[in-house]
Amino acid sequence: MNNFSGASIPEFIGSLMHLEYLNLSKAGFGGPIPLQIGNLSSLHYLDLRGGYMFYDQVGMYSEYYPIALHVNDLQWLSRITSLQYLDLSFANLSKASNWLREINLPPYLSVLKLSSTGLPGIPSTLQHVNFTSLTMLSLSHNAFESTIPSWLLNISNLVRLELRAGYFHGSLSNAVAMLGNLNHLKYLDFSENYITGGISQSLWKNKYLEHLDLSENQITTAEIIGNLSQLRHLALDGNQISGKIPENVRNLSHLDYLSLSYNRIIGEIPKVIGNLAHLQKLDLLCNNIAGQIPETIGNPIHLEHLLLSNNNITGQIPENTSKLCNLYSFELSNNSIGGDITRLIEGFSKRFNDKLDGRSCFQSLAFLDLNNNNFSGTIPEQLGQLSGLIHLDLSLNFFTGYLTEEHFSNLTSLDYFDLSYNSLAMIPSDGWIPSFNASYIYMTSCHLGPKFSAWLQMQTHLKSLWLDETGISGKIPSWLWYRDIFDLNNINDMRQLESLDLLMNDLSGQIPQTMLALNYFSDLNLSYNNLSGRIPSKGQFVTFNDPSIYIHNLFLCGQPLPNCSINVSPHHEEEEVDEDDFDMI
Known part of the structure; x- marks a missing residue:
C-alpha cells in the first residue's frame, strides 16, 4: 500500500x-x-x-x-x-x-x-456518439440535475451502466423505453435519483439483464413481468410502489437478491417466493404486507437474509423456516406474529449438526429480531446453541419463565441482546461467567433482583445498560465501571459506557463518585429509587440538566435538583475515591 x-x-x-x-x-x-x-x-x-x-x-x-x-x-x-x-x-x-x-x-x-x-453537467444531446467500444460507464454521485440524456441510452455495446445518485429526474418510462437498444446490458443502477412514474414493460424484456437497482426513487408501479431469465439482483426499495407482489415473480428463476422494502406493498407474501431456489436475500421491510408467512419460505435453502419487519404479518413462524441453514439475519420485528418459538429454536438446534457447504447449520445465524410481536411461552435453552449469534432481540412480547446459564452457554459472539418487556426472570449461579462480552444489554422489566447481577462485572465492553424495573436493590456497585484507581486498564475498559438506565428499582446509597470515569456518558436515568446524597458535579454529570432523571429519590440533592443543605455530606463513609481523584485520570 x-x-x-x-x-x-x-x-x-x-x-x-x-x-x-x-x-x-x-x-x-x-x-x-x-x-x-x-x-x-x-x-x-x-x-x-x-x-x-x-x-x-x-x-x-x-x-x-x-x-x-x-x-x-x-x-x-x-x-x-x-x-x-x-x-x-x-x-x-x-x-x-x-x-x-x-x-x-x-x-x-x-x-x-x-x-x-x-x-x-451532462449534455442532453451529443452530435456524434463515438462510444462504439464502451461496455462499462459509471457516472454515479455527480449532481447533474438533469433528465436522463437520450444519447446515454444508445451506446449499443453497453454492458454495465451506473448512474447512482446523479440527481437525475423525469419519467422513468420515457428513459427506459430506449433501453431496447441496449441489447447487451447486464447491469443497470439508477438508484438514489428523482425518477418518477412506473416502469415500462420494455425493461422487463431485456433477456440479458442480471442486476437492476432502481432503489430510492419515486417509482409508483413495477410490473415484474417478461422474460428476465438471467436477473439475479432486483432492488426497488425506497420508492412509492403500491399493490401486491405479483405471482409472476416466479419467472425470475435466477434471482438471488430481492429488495422491495420501504414501499406501500399490500397483500400477502406469495407462495411462489419458495420457487426462487437461488434466493439469498429477501427484504420486504416497512410495507403493509399482511397475512401469514407462507410455508414455502423454507424452500430457498441458500437464503441468508429474511427481513420482514414493520409489516402487518400475523399467524406463526412456519416450522419449515428451520430448514434455512445459511440464514444470517432473521428479522420479524413490529408485526403481529404469535405462538411459541420452542419448536422453531428446537428445529434450529436439531439441524445444528447437519452440514451444508461444510458448515454446521445455524452457526451462521447472527441477527435474530422478534421484537414487538405476540410471541408467548418459554424461551427454550437450545437458544444457547446458536453460537454465531451477535444480535438478539426478543423484547415486547409475552414470553414467560426463567433464563438460565444454558440459554447463553455458547453465545460467544453475542454483542447486543434485548429481553425487555416480557415476564422473564434471570437466575444464573452466583459465580457465572458469561461466554459473551456484550456492548448493549437491555433487560427492562425482567426480574434480576434482589442483588445487582454480578455477571455484569464481566461485561467490560458495555456501551448501553438498561436495568430499569428489574427489582434490584442495595447500592450501585462501583465495579460496573471501576475496579482499582491504580489499574488504568480496567478504568479504560468501562469508559465507553454511554447509557445507563436504573429507573424504578430499590437502589439506595449515594451515586458513586467513580462514575466520573465515564467520559462518553450521555444518557442516564436513576429516577424512582431511594438514592441519597449529593449528585456528582464534575465530568459528564454537568451535562445532565434534566431533573426528571433523578426524581423520586427523596434524599438526593444538587444540580439539577435543589441544592443540598449544609448538613448533607457529598461522600459516603464507604467511598474510597473523591471527585478530585478523577482529575488525574
Whole structure:
C-alpha cells in the first residue's frame, strides 16, 4: 500500500512513451493531473482513482479520500488514441466543461469511470456518439440535475451502466423505453435519483439483464413481468410502489437478491417466493404486507437474509423456516406474529449438526429480531446453541419463565441482546461467567433482583445498560465501571459506557463518585429509587440538566435538583475515591 500524502504526480511520467499500463489509484496523490500524461500514446489502461488504502488499528481495511486530484480540461485524453480503460473517480473535474466531448474521442475506450468527480453537467444531446467500444460507464454521485440524456441510452455495446445518485429526474418510462437498444446490458443502477412514474414493460424484456437497482426513487408501479431469465439482483426499495407482489415473480428463476422494502406493498407474501431456489436475500421491510408467512419460505435453502419487519404479518413462524441453514439475519420485528418459538429454536438446534457447504447449520445465524410481536411461552435453552449469534432481540412480547446459564452457554459472539418487556426472570449461579462480552444489554422489566447481577462485572465492553424495573436493590456497585484507581486498564475498559438506565428499582446509597470515569456518558436515568446524597458535579454529570432523571429519590440533592443543605455530606463513609481523584485520570 502506498500513501504519497497529497504529493503531485510527477510530470516526467509523460516521457515514458512506450507505457501501456498506468495505475496510480488510491495512492494518496493530490494536485493537478499532469497534462503530459497525454503524451503516452500507447497507453491502454489509466487508473487515477483518488484516495489511498490503509489498515486501521484493528487491522481492518479502509479507504480514505484526501485532497483530490484535479484537472481543468481533458483535451490531453484525445491524444491517447489506444486508451481502453479510464478511471478518474474522486478526481475534481468540476471545471472540465467540455469533458464529454474530449472523452468521446478515444475510439477504443471500453471502460469509463467518472463517479464522484463533480462534473459540471451532462449534455442532453451529443452530435456524434463515438462510444462504439464502451461496455462499462459509471457516472454515479455527480449532481447533474438533469433528465436522463437520450444519447446515454444508445451506446449499443453497453454492458454495465451506473448512474447512482446523479440527481437525475423525469419519467422513468420515457428513459427506459430506449433501453431496447441496449441489447447487451447486464447491469443497470439508477438508484438514489428523482425518477418518477412506473416502469415500462420494455425493461422487463431485456433477456440479458442480471442486476437492476432502481432503489430510492419515486417509482409508483413495477410490473415484474417478461422474460428476465438471467436477473439475479432486483432492488426497488425506497420508492412509492403500491399493490401486491405479483405471482409472476416466479419467472425470475435466477434471482438471488430481492429488495422491495420501504414501499406501500399490500397483500400477502406469495407462495411462489419458495420457487426462487437461488434466493439469498429477501427484504420486504416497512410495507403493509399482511397475512401469514407462507410455508414455502423454507424452500430457498441458500437464503441468508429474511427481513420482514414493520409489516402487518400475523399467524406463526412456519416450522419449515428451520430448514434455512445459511440464514444470517432473521428479522420479524413490529408485526403481529404469535405462538411459541420452542419448536422453531428446537428445529434450529436439531439441524445444528447437519452440514451444508461444510458448515454446521445455524452457526451462521447472527441477527435474530422478534421484537414487538405476540410471541408467548418459554424461551427454550437450545437458544444457547446458536453460537454465531451477535444480535438478539426478543423484547415486547409475552414470553414467560426463567433464563438460565444454558440459554447463553455458547453465545460467544453475542454483542447486543434485548429481553425487555416480557415476564422473564434471570437466575444464573452466583459465580457465572458469561461466554459473551456484550456492548448493549437491555433487560427492562425482567426480574434480576434482589442483588445487582454480578455477571455484569464481566461485561467490560458495555456501551448501553438498561436495568430499569428489574427489582434490584442495595447500592450501585462501583465495579460496573471501576475496579482499582491504580489499574488504568480496567478504568479504560468501562469508559465507553454511554447509557445507563436504573429507573424504578430499590437502589439506595449515594451515586458513586467513580462514575466520573465515564467520559462518553450521555444518557442516564436513576429516577424512582431511594438514592441519597449529593449528585456528582464534575465530568459528564454537568451535562445532565434534566431533573426528571433523578426524581423520586427523596434524599438526593444538587444540580439539577435543589441544592443540598449544609448538613448533607457529598461522600459516603464507604467511598474510597473523591471527585478530585478523577482529575488525574
